[in-house]
Amino acid sequence: MTLTEQVVKNIVKHVIKGEDYRVEIISLINADFLQFVIDFFKKIVELKLKDENVSDWYKQEFLNTNLPTKEIVINSGLNMKTISNMYGTAKREVAIDAAYEHYDVLYGSISGLIDSEEDLSLTLTIKLNGVAVDLTINETLLVINTLAVKRTELRGGAWSSAGKTVEKVLMKTLCQLYKVNSTNYEEKYVRDTTKKVSREIDFYLKDNDGNKYLCEVKLMGKGNPESADAIFARKSDVFVADTLSTQNKHQADELGVSWVELREDNGYKRIKLAFDRYKIPYIDYIGNIDEDLDIIIDKVVGK
Secondary structure (H helix, E strand, O other): OOOOHHHHHHHHHHHHOOOOOHHHHHHHHHHHHHHHHHHHHHHHHHHHHHOOOOOOHHHHHHOOOOOOHHHHHHHHOOOHHHHHHHHOOOOHHHHHHHHHHHHHHHHHHHHHHHHHOOOOOOOEEEEEOOEEEEEOHHHHHHHHHHHHHHHHHHHHHHHHHHHHHHHHHHHHHHHHHOOOOHHHEEOOOEEOOOOOOOOEEOEEEEOOOOOEEEEEEEOOOOOOHHHHHHHHHOOOOEEEEOOOOHHHHHHHHHHOOEEEEOOOOOHHHHHHHHHHHOOOOOOOOOOOHHHHHHHHHHHHHHO
8 A cells, every 4th residue: 555645645645634634544544445345355256256166265376376475364264464473484385374374273263163053144245247256254353353453454554654654755844834944954864884684774964064863653542651661762853743741741751852743733843843952953933824834744745
């Protein structure tokens, strides 16, 4: 899943204005998931008709080793991240073996459940171009499980992609809002080899003497204090977030980290404290945020 340019613009605009941006991500997840469901149902009709005499046509077709690894894994009821966590790798041979093993266990669990629920009857009928197929309760539960796993995967990918894609655009927009010169920030990814653990740096503010100040952005809620802890552990100089708890703010103050909570009223204005603290030249913003944001974000994303 990739974020469209317009979605990125919308998220940045919502966040800077202190509005909830999550509707943009949810809409994207819904669109991708519903398209997957339709395509998946079409395949079910086609493949079950083709293999109507095969006892376990689902396994034969949806776990076929000719399919891409990720597709096999999802169809088995797993995802690549789970396999990587379980086995320390997601190489194709490992992933396929794990998928087959999990499918067999899942199918056994479904059969056992059905045997214990003798009064339960469930049939899923899918009709396409006048042709209909009926799925048994076993097959229906397999399909439901696959759809649930796929939505979870799409959800995780969307939120992760949002954070990574929006960070630099958000910081650059804040800088341009206050007319910070492009020489006073660094937006490209670089490897910081001066630290014991080499990592990618998303954004730096730079004063006129060339001193750099690490900025971190987290589109996190107040229920995710672990995200803030990770920022503080990396000794960031500026921490910009959608929402921050009182504890997060106190912790930032104690560690000397300049923080910005965008969900506060005119929260974006607090970035000036970081500019002042680190001697980043800027011009105070006194314009119309509703009108100017569209223009600035278009320029940022367009470059």
